[in-house]
Every structure is written in structure tokens, then in C-alpha cells.
Amino acid sequence: MIELPLITSDTKELEPQGEKFWRxxxxxxxxxxxxxxxxxxxxxxxxxxxxxxxxxxxxxxxxxxxxxxxxxxxxxxxxxxxxFVRPPEDMIPGVPMNYATAMPFRGHLRPLLVESSDGRPTKIEGNPEHPHVQGASTVFEQAALLGLYDPDRSQRILRGDVKVTWVTVMEALSALTSNARIGVIAAPSSSMTIAKLRSDVSNRFNELRWVDYSSALQNGPSKGLNAVYDSSVTAQHHFDRASVIVSLDADFLSPTSPDNISNTRDFSAGRRIEDNGRMSRLYVVESQYTITGGMADNRKRLKSSDIPALAAALASAIGVSVSGGSAFTSDSFVTELARDLEQAGSNGLVVAGEGQSAEVHSIVAAINNAIGAVGNTVNYLNTGDSTDSTDLASLAQQASSGNLDALFILNCNPIFDTPADVDMASAIAAVPFTMHVGLHVDETARACAWHVPATHFLEAWGDGRSFDGTMSIVQPLIAPLYDDAKSDVELLGLLAGRAGDSGYDLVRETWGNIISGDFEKGWRRVLHDGYLDGTGYDKSSVSFKTSGIPSSVSGAxxxxxxxxxxxxxxxxxxxxxxxxxxxxxxxxxxxxxxxxxxxxxxxxxxxxxxxxxxxxxxxxxxxxxxxxxxxxxxxxxxxxxxxxxxxxxxxxxxxxxxxxxxxxxxxxxxxxxxxxxxxxxxxxxxxxxxxxxxxxxxxxxxxxxxxxxxxxxxxxxxxxxxxxALPEEGLEVEKRGIFRMATVDEYLADPAFVGESEPAPFREDWADYPTLWEN
The missing domain is CATH 2.40.40.20 (Barwin-like endoglucanases)
Structure with a gap:
């Protein structure tokens, strides 16, 4: 395997034979x-x-x-x-305390352990006790701390450009009668409290149109899986169990991946060489050079619009009838993929990228089903219904037609990132009452009549599920830095007629129906641990529908x-x-x-x-x-x-x-x-x-x-x-390559080869290795 990119500066002393690493x-x-x-x-x-x-x-x-x-x-x-740990009887100034909480990220929670020094959050790490993340975190969790202290955060309620108070806001909200037609555009959330409040708001008003809006607009996974399974499911991949992995435009190691933490840990585990010489093999087909592509044993660069045809050809080679892949029927790369997957059987795994179409995800699910991977290298989690992004266009049309009385936009920015065929600016302008809740006075905030500052997750109570479904509570580390700030939970509480209840009250009420036995004891345990054990999504077998497999795919x-x-x-x-x-x-x-x-x-x-x-x-x-x-x-x-x-x-x-x-x-x-x-x-x-x-x-x-x-x-x-970068004379002192590598067979023969190597240029016969750049 070649792991790229690896860097060195130019010097003939250090040039590998046939190939060269460069920055x-x-x-x-x-x-x-x-x-x-x-x-x-x-x-x-x-x-x-x-x-x-x-x-x-x-x-x-x-x-x-x-x-x-x-x-x-x-x-x-x-x-x-x-x-997170038992505190002393009295807080000691200068001695940091650790608290378990969680950060919303792309519709799920990332369980965290946050260090607080004298009442100020100062460091974020993953929760080491959580069964899914096991203490890991990504750049987004680390950087979230700076977001709390962002000097550009919104601080005051605005009506247009005028600063107003919550008294004025409550007067405006009280004018919404039970006959009002309400629209809500909200960031995707797995919060049980928000789901309950959504139901309460729906019961209070004549009509509620709710859109879970993600700027990624990547609905291929949900639509494709829903087509071949009886219920709404999400794929959970187990890369540590796979001997052969095929990625079709899926950068599953990217920090933007919803399950990046688990993917990275499991993939790394699968790459560790076992005593029997087993190590997972990764094939990647992609249009852009990605982190996952850099880890590939075999990589094929291909336009993303051609991947549906390649997926169809791969499915046909394995015995799943899908037409439209004739361009790749004789492709040696596809033939090799099919042979390796069939040999791997239940230890094989095919993954499709979030940006690929629903047809590709249905085909990939059919391939995994055909090779017996379901239940081993991939599980399908029953997550419940999800709102399709095309609902946003429907809501925008309803608003533009004057059929909405109020529109609330919660912690998302559709004016900035909505596709060009959805005229959100005109839709918002046509609604009599519009309110935006967000961390900044951004593009959408300026389009709405009202803007309310949002709390940072380190300032608010909330809840939700991690990617595997484990329930967690979001507990604040400090009170809101700005008095006007409200969380999504608190704003929805106002719409549900719960003005007298704080976010803390609303979350506790929800968990009263989740925690069994002694509630106070259970509540304290969840706050301490950061999660409730045994609450993951149902992984029971799901029924595969062959009728949902697309008969053909369209050309690029x-x-x-x-x-x-x-x-x-x-x-x-x-x-x-x-x-x-x-x-x-x-x-x-x-x-x-x-x-x-x-x-x-x-x-x-x-x-x-x-x-x-x-x-x-x-x-x-x-x-x-x-x-x-x-x-x-x-x-x-x-x-x-x-x-x-x-x-x-x-x-x-x-x-x-x-x-x-x-x-x-x-x-x-x-x-x-x-x-x-x-x-x-x-x-x-x-x-x-x-x-x-x-x-x-x-x-x-x-x-x-x-x-x-x-x-x-x-x-x-x-x-x-x-x-x-270093000049040639700066590197000649070392007289060796920047890293040392060997084949699996060489490693098994001599696991200590790295320590035994002489400090001389490491040379490799690159003709034995495929290139990851230009295949």
C-alpha cells in the first residue's frame, strides 16, 4: 500500500527509484x-x-x-x-473540572467531556466512557470552543435593525392564534425534546409545516435505503470487520462524515496486520482526491457522474440485475472488485458517498445484501421517518403563495445556501411574521422581520442521540453570555405555550418518560456519564425488497x-x-x-x-x-x-x-x-x-x-x-528517506524491520505498486 501524500524536499540522494514524493x-x-x-x-x-x-x-x-x-x-x-468526576466539597479556584455534555453535529450528537476552569469552558475532548466515540473527537468539536467566544455573535433581539426586548417578542407571539398556519425550517436534530415540542406546537396551531433543512442536501442515502427496506433506516458500517472495502465516492474518513469518529477508529483497526497476515484491502473510486482515497490500496479516478454506471456494472458482475453499466462491463478494475467481494463474502463491504444518487445507494445495499454483509460489516439502524429536502421547495412555494402566517427559521441559513431553484428570499418576504434564531446576524437573519440570538450548545440544555442512537443530554457549562439568547428548545417551548418553563424544565420532562426506576438517581447518572446506556437504535434484521432495486441507471x-x-x-x-x-x-x-x-x-x-x-x-x-x-x-x-x-x-x-x-x-x-x-x-x-x-x-x-x-x-x-521546505544541503545530513515501508509479507517475516534499518536512503521498487494518482 502507498499512503499519500508523503513529503520530502528535492535531493537526488533521497529520491526513491522510479517514483518521488513531493509536496x-x-x-x-x-x-x-x-x-x-x-x-x-x-x-x-x-x-x-x-x-x-x-x-x-x-x-x-x-x-x-x-x-x-x-x-x-x-x-x-x-x-x-x-x-464527570466527583467534585470536592467546595470548588477550588484554578482547579479545572470536567463535565459530560454533547455537541449537535449534522443531526446527531457528538458526546464530549469539557474542561471548565473557574466557570469558563477551556478544553473540549470526546467522552471516553461513551460506547460510540470512546473519547475521540474531530477538529469541529475542538474548534467549537472558539465559537462560544466569537466576538461577532449576535447579542440582542432585533426587529429589523431596531433592538427590542423579550416583552415585545412575547406580545408578537401572543398575536398568533390557534388558526395560524405555522412553518418551521430547522437544522436536522435527533433531540427527543424537540420532537415532543414539535408535536405540542402542531397540536396548538391549525397547521404546522416542518422542514429539517440540511445545507448538504444529500438525500441519496435515505431515499435509496428506504426504497429497498421496509422502514426508514441508516447504514452503520463496521470497517474493522471487513477484509475487502469498496468505496464509491465515499470519503468516510473525512471529518465532515456524520460517523467519522467510529469510521476512523474501525478502519484503523482493520488495517492492523494480524498474525495470519490479514489486513483489510481498500478500493476507492472517486472524482476528487480525498483523505479516504489517500489510504487506498487501489484507487480509480472517475467522474462522479459516471459512478452510477460503474455501480451497475459491479452489481451485475455479482449477480444483481441492473442495466446501464455497459461502459464498465469489461473494465478490469470492476472485474477485480467483483472477484474480491465474492471471495470476501460476509466480510466484504461496499460504501456509497453521501452525494451519490438514491439509485446508487439502492444498488450498493443490494450488493451488500447479495454478498451476505448485512449483520456483519453493515447494520441498518431503524431511525424513524426523516423529512426530505424537497419539502423545503414545497414550503417555500406555500409561503410565496401567501398560505403561511408565520415562519420560524432555527439555526440554519437557507438564504445563504439554498439551491438556486428555491427562492427563499421571496418566500420569507411573503410571510407576515418571520423570525430567525441563530448565532449570528447572518444572511437569513437580515431577510427576516425578527432575529433572536441563539445560545451556544455550551450554554443550553438539550438532548439527542449519537450516530448509533445512544441517548445523551446536552448540559450547559455556563449560563448564556447574552441575556437575550434562546435555544431551539426554549423557542419551541414558547410556541407550544410553555413560556414559564426553562430549557432545563423541558428536557427534564422529556427524560421523565425515558428514565426508568428512580428518576432523580437516573437523571444524575445520565448527567454524570453523559449518556444513557442501552438506548441505541434497533439493529434487528430488516426485510430487503428486491423490488426496490433500480432496473437501470441513467448515463452521465x-x-x-x-x-x-x-x-x-x-x-x-x-x-x-x-x-x-x-x-x-x-x-x-x-x-x-x-x-x-x-x-x-x-x-x-x-x-x-x-x-x-x-x-x-x-x-x-x-x-x-x-x-x-x-x-x-x-x-x-x-x-x-x-x-x-x-x-x-x-x-x-x-x-x-x-x-x-x-x-x-x-x-x-x-x-x-x-x-x-x-x-x-x-x-x-x-x-x-x-x-x-x-x-x-x-x-x-x-x-x-x-x-x-x-x-x-x-x-x-x-x-x-x-x-x-529544506534545501538539498539540509537533507544530506540525514541520508535517509522520510519514512520506511515494507510489504505485508516482509513485515510478517521481520516485524522489527524499522528499527533494524540502516540510516540510509530507503529505496523501493515502485514498479510493483499501482499509482493512486492517475489510474
Whole structure:
């Protein structure tokens, strides 16, 4: 197996035979610019004082870290919360306490253990006792702490641009009679309390239209699985049990994956070499070069729009009748996949990407069923009904037609990321009463008549389920920093006529029907542990319906395709005002403070665009992507391993957040206008391009028939790709490769080969290995 990307600087002493590891095209081509950069101890400008650099430059990273310094007014919540460990009789100043809580993430909860110092949350980790996460966390949980202290957070209730009080809000809400037609657009949630309040609101008003809105708009998994199973199910994969894994456009190791933590742990376990020489084999078919693709033993780059045909051909080779895969019937890669899967049997596993169509997910489920994987490498969890995203278009149409009396938008931003075929701005404008609840005065907040600041999850009571269904309570670490802030639970409580009940009261009431036996004892135990054991989703066998397998798949569209993904740093824009995440290099491109259009070298040559290193800075051409009269303009990033004709873009950039905050004052050192990353205005504004206008509801993840043209050049891209490069004379001292590798057979023969290796250049016969870049 080759694990990419691995980096080294140019030196003939260290070059592997036949192949070379490199960090950038400038490194690969050993350009004069790269040699000059490598010869310098520091990057250009790193040793200079602040003299006009923009905040997008990577030299300003300390500005974000200083956001936590000097904070005050952190208040402990008034309700009783329980620390994870037994506390002393009296709190000792300066001694941190740990509390179990959970963070909502893409419709599920991520169980956490949060350190609190003198009443202020200071560190987030995964809950080590939770059966699903087992103490692990991702970048999103770690960065959530900075979101609590975001200086651009909304602080006051607004009616238009005017600050009002809760007295005014309650007067407006009381005017909604029982005959009112209510619409709610809410972020996906597994909260049992929200589900109960949703029912209460429905009973109180004449009509309730509720939409669980996810900006990813990736409904292929739910629709595809619902077509072949009797009930609404979600696939839970067990990569540790699989000997052969086939990924069809599924980046299951990405931090944006809903079950990333479990996937990563299980996949790593399956890659450990056992005494019998068994180690899982990973095949990846994908259009964009991903984290999962970098871990592949065999990788095939293919346009995302061609994957349905490949899936059909693979299914046919295994004995599942699906037409439409003739283009891949004789493909040696597909033949090898089918042979390995049949040999693996119940230890085989096929996974489809979230952005793939419902037909692909139905086909993948049929393949897993055919090889006997169900119940071993994949379980289907009975999760209950889910709302399809097309309901958003229906609700928008109802609103535009004047058939809604009130619309509440809870912790989502449809004005920013709704596809172009849904006119949310007109829909909101047509409703007499509109209210947005969110952490920022964002694009949707400005479109609504009312805006209410939302609490951060570390400030509010709530509940929900982790990906495996285990129930958890979200307990606050501090009281809301801003008095006007309300949680989704509290706002829905107001709509349900429960104005006198706090979030704590509403959550406790829900759990009164969940905890059996002594409630107070059980309640304290759940708060202490962070979860209620034995409450996972039902994994009982489900009935497979062959009638749900699509008889055929449609062919790929013509022209270029654009593949839209959740960004591994800012997600859908939820983390775009988080400087830690903006400064985090992309796992593949190492780009920071921007989004780019990734493409293969062949596609770049076809379009006549390029990128390169000049004076220590990366510059690239820009392109215009157009389809259906819609267009966006993005800088180019040439990424080997990308399928020809496929262009990758990321959501979450091009934000417009309102902020009245002035530039911060100096803290420990002088900060001028240029070096303070939190200058006046929201941090996310002006960073990157919003790609949502290119999408429509039916093709939100893979857009075909796109026209591409060069629109300009000399766009400066901030990237860490060449940071830390060393000149040849700096590496000659080591006289060895950057890592040591061996085949499984060699490892089994001598497990201590690493320690016994001589400190000399490690050479490998690369002809024995397939390339992951250009197959």
C-alpha cells in the first residue's frame, strides 16, 4: 500500500527509484522559486514587522488564538449540573473540572467531556466512557470552543435593525392564534425534546409545516435505503470487520462524515496486520482526491457522474440485475472488485458517498445484501421517518403563495445556501411574521422581520442521540453570555405555550418518560456519564425488497461536472467565522482562508489555466463555472488524482455576517490595524466564494453539463503546502528517506524491520505498486 501524500524536499540522494514524493508542483519540478524558498530559513515576510499585510495571510494566526484572552462575564448556569468526576466539597479556584455534555453535529450528537476552569469552558475532548466515540473527537468539536467566544455573535433581539426586548417578542407571539398556519425550517436534530415540542406546537396551531433543512442536501442515502427496506433506516458500517472495502465516492474518513469518529477508529483497526497476515484491502473510486482515497490500496479516478454506471456494472458482475453499466462491463478494475467481494463474502463491504444518487445507494445495499454483509460489516439502524429536502421547495412555494402566517427559521441559513431553484428570499418576504434564531446576524437573519440570538450548545440544555442512537443530554457549562439568547428548545417551548418553563424544565420532562426506576438517581447518572446506556437504535434484521432495486441507471451528462462537498474546515459555513478553522490547512490542498476549484492537470491544460509559485507566494488563474444561466467565479487549484473533466468546489465561503464590533484593543502586545485578525467587521466576510448559486435541488452535489472558461489570472492563494521546505544541503545530513515501508509479507517475516534499518536512503521498487494518482 502507498499512503499519500508523503513529503520530502528535492535531493537526488533521497529520491526513491522510479517514483518521488513531493509536496507541490514547484517541488516536483525543482523550480528556481522553490529552491529559493527552501534556502531561506523563514517564509517571505515572516521576520518582518506588521506593515500592511492582509488578514488572509497565514502569518496572522495568533490573532485568532488571542480571542480567548481577557474574556469575562462567564456565568455558571443556575440549574444543577454534574461534573464527570466527583467534585470536592467546595470548588477550588484554578482547579479545572470536567463535565459530560454533547455537541449537535449534522443531526446527531457528538458526546464530549469539557474542561471548565473557574466557570469558563477551556478544553473540549470526546467522552471516553461513551460506547460510540470512546473519547475521540474531530477538529469541529475542538474548534467549537472558539465559537462560544466569537466576538461577532449576535447579542440582542432585533426587529429589523431596531433592538427590542423579550416583552415585545412575547406580545408578537401572543398575536398568533390557534388558526395560524405555522412553518418551521430547522437544522436536522435527533433531540427527543424537540420532537415532543414539535408535536405540542402542531397540536396548538391549525397547521404546522416542518422542514429539517440540511445545507448538504444529500438525500441519496435515505431515499435509496428506504426504497429497498421496509422502514426508514441508516447504514452503520463496521470497517474493522471487513477484509475487502469498496468505496464509491465515499470519503468516510473525512471529518465532515456524520460517523467519522467510529469510521476512523474501525478502519484503523482493520488495517492492523494480524498474525495470519490479514489486513483489510481498500478500493476507492472517486472524482476528487480525498483523505479516504489517500489510504487506498487501489484507487480509480472517475467522474462522479459516471459512478452510477460503474455501480451497475459491479452489481451485475455479482449477480444483481441492473442495466446501464455497459461502459464498465469489461473494465478490469470492476472485474477485480467483483472477484474480491465474492471471495470476501460476509466480510466484504461496499460504501456509497453521501452525494451519490438514491439509485446508487439502492444498488450498493443490494450488493451488500447479495454478498451476505448485512449483520456483519453493515447494520441498518431503524431511525424513524426523516423529512426530505424537497419539502423545503414545497414550503417555500406555500409561503410565496401567501398560505403561511408565520415562519420560524432555527439555526440554519437557507438564504445563504439554498439551491438556486428555491427562492427563499421571496418566500420569507411573503410571510407576515418571520423570525430567525441563530448565532449570528447572518444572511437569513437580515431577510427576516425578527432575529433572536441563539445560545451556544455550551450554554443550553438539550438532548439527542449519537450516530448509533445512544441517548445523551446536552448540559450547559455556563449560563448564556447574552441575556437575550434562546435555544431551539426554549423557542419551541414558547410556541407550544410553555413560556414559564426553562430549557432545563423541558428536557427534564422529556427524560421523565425515558428514565426508568428512580428518576432523580437516573437523571444524575445520565448527567454524570453523559449518556444513557442501552438506548441505541434497533439493529434487528430488516426485510430487503428486491423490488426496490433500480432496473437501470441513467448515463452521465455531457461537458464538465462540478462536485460540491462540505468543506473539511468550515463545513457548510457554520465554522466560517471561526479563525482556527479558517487557518486550518485543507487536508489535500493545504489551502487556508479560501476555497478553490480543484481539477486535474489534464483538465487545466485543456482549459488553458495554470498555477505556480512566485516570490514565495502561490498564484493561480481564475475560472467561471456556468450552468442553467447561473455562474460563479473561483481560483484554480491543480490537484493530481482528480478525474479529468471533474471540478471540485467547497461550500461554506462567501459569507455576509453583520457585526457592529470595533477593532479590538491590544492585549499582551501591540496590535495594529493589520495584524489583528479580529479587526472591524465579521471575520468570515470577504473570504472565498459562495458556490450555492450553482446548485439546484435535484443536483446539489453533482452538477453536470457545466461550461468552464478562464476569467482571469494572478489570484493569490494562501497555502502551507511549501512551508518547512529544506534545501538539498539540509537533507544530506540525514541520508535517509522520510519514512520506511515494507510489504505485508516482509513485515510478517521481520516485524522489527524499522528499527533494524540502516540510516540510509530507503529505496523501493515502485514498479510493483499501482499509482493512486492517475489510474
Amino acid at each position: 507541490s508542483f514547484s517541488d516536483l519540478n525543482n523550480t528556481d522559486e522553490f529552491r529559493k524558498l527552501a534556502a531561506e530559513e523563514l517564509l517571505p515576510g515572516a521576520s518582518d514587522g506588521p506593515s500592511g499585510a492582509t488578514r488572509r495571510q497565514f502569518l496572522q494566526i495568533m490573532g485568532a488564538s488571542m480571542a480567548l484572552a481577557g474574556l469575562s462575564a462567564c456565568r455558571r448556569p443556575e440549574e444543577n449540573i454534574l461534573p 451528462g455531457s461537458g464538465y461536472e462540478v462536485v460540491v462537498r462540505l468543506d473539511p474546515k468550515v463545513l457548510d459555513g457554520s465554522y466560517s467565522n471561526n479563525a482556527w478553522m479558517q487557518e486550518l490547512p485543507d487536508p489535500t490542498t493545504k489551502v487556508v482562508w479560501d476555497n478553490v476549484a480543484t481539477m486535474s492537470p489534464a483538465t487545466a491544460e485543456e482549459l488553458g489555466v495554470s498555477m505556480g509559485l512566485r516570490s514565495g507566494t502561490n498564484y493561480s488563474d481564475r475560472i467561471t463555472l456556468s450552468v442553467g444561466g447561473r455562474s460563479i467565479d473561483l481560483p484554480v487549484w491543480i490537484q493530481p488524482g482528480t478525474a479529468d473533466g471533474s471540478i471540485g468546489v467547497s461550500l461554506g465561503y462567501g459569507r455576509e455576517i453583520s457585526s457592529t464590533r470595533d477593532q479590538r484593543e491590544a492585549i499582551f502586545f501591540d496590535l495594529d490595524h493589520y495584524t489583528d485578525v479580529y479587526g472591524s467587521g465579521a471575520l468570515a466576510n470577504g473570504v472565498g466564494v459562495n458556490v450555492a448559486p450553482l446548485r439546484i435541488t435535484t443536483s446539489a452535489s453533482v452538477i453536470t453539463g457545466v461550461s468552464v472558461s478562464k476569467s482571469g489570472g494572478d489570484y493569490m492563494i494562501a497555502t502551507t503546502q511549501d512551508h518547512g
